[in-house]
Amino acid sequence: MRYLCLVYLNEDAVAALPPAVHAALDAECCEYHAQLRHSGELVVGEALQPVSSTTTVRRQGDRLLLHDGPVRDGHEQPAAIYLFETQDLNGAIRLASRLPSARLGGVEVHALEARAPP
Numbered sequence: 001m002r003y004l005c006l007v008y009l010n011e012d013a014v015a016a017l018p019p020a021v022h023a024a025l026d027a028e029c030c031e032y033h034a035q036l037r038h039s040g041e042l043v044v045g046e047a048l049q050p051v052s053s054t055t056t057v058r059r060q061g062d063r064l065l066l067h068d069g070p071v072r073d074g075h076e077q078p079a080a081i082y083l084f085e086t087q088d089l090n091g092a093i094r095l096a097s098r099l100p101s102a103r104l105g106g107v108e109v110h111a112l113e114a115r116a117p118p
Contacts, residue, residue, distance in 0.1 A: 002043065002112040003084045003092035008076035009105035011050055028100040036084075041095060043083040051077040076105050 017025070036042035056067040070077065080101060086092050089111060096107040 001086065001088065001092075001114070003086060003089070003096075004110045004112060005082040005084060005092065005096045005099070006078055006108040006110070007080040007082070007099060007101050007105065008074075008108070009079040009101060010075060011077050011079070014079070014104060025100055025104075032098060032100060036082075036095065041084050041086055041091075043085050045080070045082045047080045048078055079105070 014022070033042065033045050036045065051070050054068070054070045056069060056071050058065040058067070082096070082099070084092050084095050086095060089109070092109050092111075096102065096109050099107060101107075
């Protein structure tokens, strides 16, 4: 089954990390990413650009509304996405809990709808 994990971090807190700590965290993330790829459990893993680069799109009837910024403001911002292929929710939680960035914020784990192949 596939699970989408959304990593949320406080961008200001991450930016305030000392350069050596930030570099060590990046290296740890790259190492875990490689382990997940090797195990076959990682489908996609990508960091997101800062929330300031976000555009929110809404439809109101025939009108298209664009808003610079996220859907909602909050203390933590979306920072990365991971798509895991694992047996069950417990497996996805295990993988998400080992994400190095999870120590600095939170990770939402979403089960994806099972769809028949086209």
